[in-house]
Amino acid sequence: MMLNTVLPILLFAALALAVIGAMKRFAMWRRGRAAQVDWIGGLLAMPRRYMVDLHHVVARDKYIANTHVATAGGFVLAAVLAILVHGLGLHNRILGFTLLVATGLMFVGALFVAKRRLNPPARLSKGPWMRLPKSLLAFSASLFIATLPVAGILPAGFGGWLLAAILLLGIAWGVSELFFGMTWGGPMKHAFAGALHLAWHRRAERFGGGRSTGLKALDLDDPQTPLGVEKPKDFTWNQLLGFDACVQCGKCEAACPAFAAGQPLNPKKLIQDMVVGLAGGTDAKFAGSPYPGKKIGEHSGAPHLPIVSLDGKALVDAETLWSCTTCRACVEECPMMIEHVDAIVDMRRHLTLEKGATPNKGAEVLENLIATDNPGGFAPGGRLNWAADLDLPLMRDKQEADVLFWVGDGAFDMRNQRTLRALVKVLKAANVDFAVLGLEERDSGDVARRLGDEATFQQLAKRNISTLAQYRFNTIVSADPHSFHVLKNEYGAFGGDYSVLHHSTYIDQLISSGKLNLSQHQGASVTYHDPCYLGRYNGEYEAPRSVLKAIGIEVKEMQRSGFRSRCCGGGGGAPITDIPGKQRIPDMRMVDIKETGAEIVAVGCPQCTAMLEGVVEPRPQIKDIAELVAEALVETTATRPAQREAVEAV
Structure with a gap:
């Protein structure tokens, strides 16, 4: 009797408090800037995004995927049925049995959660997360026992008031954790937060098998648009919602x-620092790994305070962002599909555009881009010197x-010039109708954009788009993944919509169509660095491997390859800002390479070449x-003597 009287009050009180909390939480998110979302469509799409898109990522870890299905699925079903059976008094045996199954499923999942937490990996946050298995077990076990009379397995009122009190205590414990x-x-x-984050995601294009990796453009003509993010409230509200969805699993940290x-960056802590800034307070309660070399508890923030302070402690140190x-x-690894890189570049934009605080050689590189259209500051007239003997159209x-x-700024680098000459040799051997812009080509703007200089990026992009508009072509081909990505995914915002291919993809097409006569690679073993x-930005993993296979190379794969490939350390302007750490990223990647025993590393990027050769x-x-x-091209009668002299220099 006591159980039947108190339990409905407990359930509906918890629901009421949860609704009040939801309103307060939504008000916190709405401190951010406006964002266009499909309110109704997003909510309707959320179940599929959770069951399909999200679980494509979660399912990479079979243990936690199965655990999550049992625990979360059991909880959702148990919560709904508990309200019907115990809250509204629908004491139906079928509903009772179903509730027993749901709580049983949840209990089994909670056991696996508890096992995971017995000796958790370093990437997992501890603190309050260590109590979660106990709360799950208390709720599921107590609700299971309380439901046995409804299913007709035990008589009503069994065990007396003492058992009823214990069950109420267990359910209250679980309800306070899970509802409240x-x-x-x-x-x-x-x-x-995660469910609503999926519904109103910053990049809805990522769902349904889509890919969205291009940075969002700033409207530089609108004086109301902040130049990047200075304070937590400068993020869009659905970005703040995304930060709040973090499950602190640390998969981002491990990757x-x-x-x-x-280096002083931990993406998990960075997201949690944004949550601190959203609510106000310090990072003292963070229960995970700190930024390397930084102590926990020395940083604080609030929605209306700067995230980065150049003259003292704030929420985040600038070197964290530049790492x-x-x-x-x-x-790629985040099971909640949070966009860490967007947030970092947004904050960099403020430091660069408003503060002029790009570290080390950053300012020099940006000045070079403005003055000479290339980051190295080389005379623009030398852009085609590498091809003086090639008679390029x-x-x-x-x-x-x-x-x-699209030649790219590798044209000014002697090492990359060998790659460009090799690609010209391949194009000519396949009788491809191609041409270059020559001195009309400008830097793609990739480095400027990653360093936060949106103004210089847009200036370069618009000039290139204007130049390209003068000519007719079907496809742009580039040996530089950074230029390839920018041209393909980021010029469209300014009217530059093109068919763009990485040179590995285009060579694969030439081979598949029989336009290249190739011999088989002999001797040295080869691994491939993605x-x-x-890869992660554009999903191209197969074409490079297909090309290597076509010339007789069986790739000796590294443990971290494909979508889990380790970065060479050359992207995002990192070699320019040059934040020190305990070791160099390319050195770590070389350890991965050496573990394969390969004698040659096949690459498809001038940045990767430079970093690994360093x-x-x-x-x-x-x-x-x-x-x-x-090297594998077989010379045919179609190769003219004049061409032969030009390509032998490769």
Whole structure:
């Protein structure tokens, strides 16, 4: 009798408090800037996004995936049925049995959660998260026993008032964590915020098998648009919602190359610092790994206070933001699909555009881009010096070509010039109708944008788009994944919509169509390093391997390859800002390479080539895919003597 009287009051009181908490939490998120979302469509799409898109990521870890299905699925079903059966008094045997199954399923899942927490990996946050298994077990076990009379398994009122009191205590414990905690704070906060984060995600294009990796453009013509993010409230409200959805699993931490190198960045803590800034307070209660070299408890913030202070302690130190290589390993691994890189670049934009505080060689590089259209400050007139003997066709002469070969700023680097010459050799061997922009080509703007200089990026992008508009071509091909990504995914916001291919993809198409006569690679063993901006940013993993296979190379895969490839350390302007750590990222990657025993590393990016060749010898030889294909070309009668002299220099 006591159970039947008190339990409905307990359940509905918890629900009422949860609703009040939800309203308060939503008000916190809405401190951020406005964002366009599909309110109703997002909510309707949320179940599928949770069951399909989210679980594609979660399912990579079978243990936790199965645990989550049992625990979360059991809880949702148990919560609904508990309200019907015990809250509304629908004492139906079928509902009772179903509730027993749901709580039993939840209990089994909670046991696996408890096992995981017995000796948790270092990446998992502890603190309040350590009590979660106990709360799950208390709720599911107590509710299971309380439901036995409803299912007709035990008589009503069995055990007397003492057992009823114990069951009420267990249910109250679980309800306070699972209902109340979802909206007022605590480990279960991720369930409520996470569901709405999926519904109103910053990048809805990521769902349904889509890909969205291009940075969002700033409207520089609107004086009301802040130049980046200075304070937590400068983020859009759905970005703040996304931060609140973090489950603190630490998969981003485990994947982050900067964290592994001992640089002062931990993407998990960065997101939690944004949550601190959203609510106000200090990071003293953070129960995970600190930023390497930084103590926990010395930083604080509030919605209306600067995130980064250049003259004292704030929420985050500037060097934390500049440690990021923008490799997106954190985003790729995140089971809540949080966008860490967007947040970092947004904060960099403020430091660069408003404060002029780009560290080390950052300011020099940005000045070079403005003055000479290339980050190295080289005379623009030397952009085609590497091809003086190749008689490259120019777009201004041809006006039209099937392929526009985007050379990129590797044109000023002697090592990368070998790659460019090799690619020209391949294109000519396949009789491709191609041309280059020559001196009309400008930097793609990738480095400027990652360093936060949105103004310089947009200036470069618009000039390139204006130049490209003068000519007719079907496809842009580039040997630089960074230029490839920007041209393909970020120029569209300014009217530059093109078909863009990485050179590995285009060479794969040439091979598949029988346009290249290739011999088989002999001798040295080969491994392949996936560039971040080709793989994680654009999903191209197969074409480079297909090309290598076509010339007889069986790739000796590294343990961290494909979507889990370790960054070379060259992206996001990291070599320019040069934040020190305990070791260098390319050195760590070379350890991965050496473990395969390969004698050659095949690469597809000038940044990767430069970073890996910067590792102290002895080490494997670094060769671009274009170089390996050029070496495998079989000379035919179609190869003219004049062409032969030009390509032998490769």
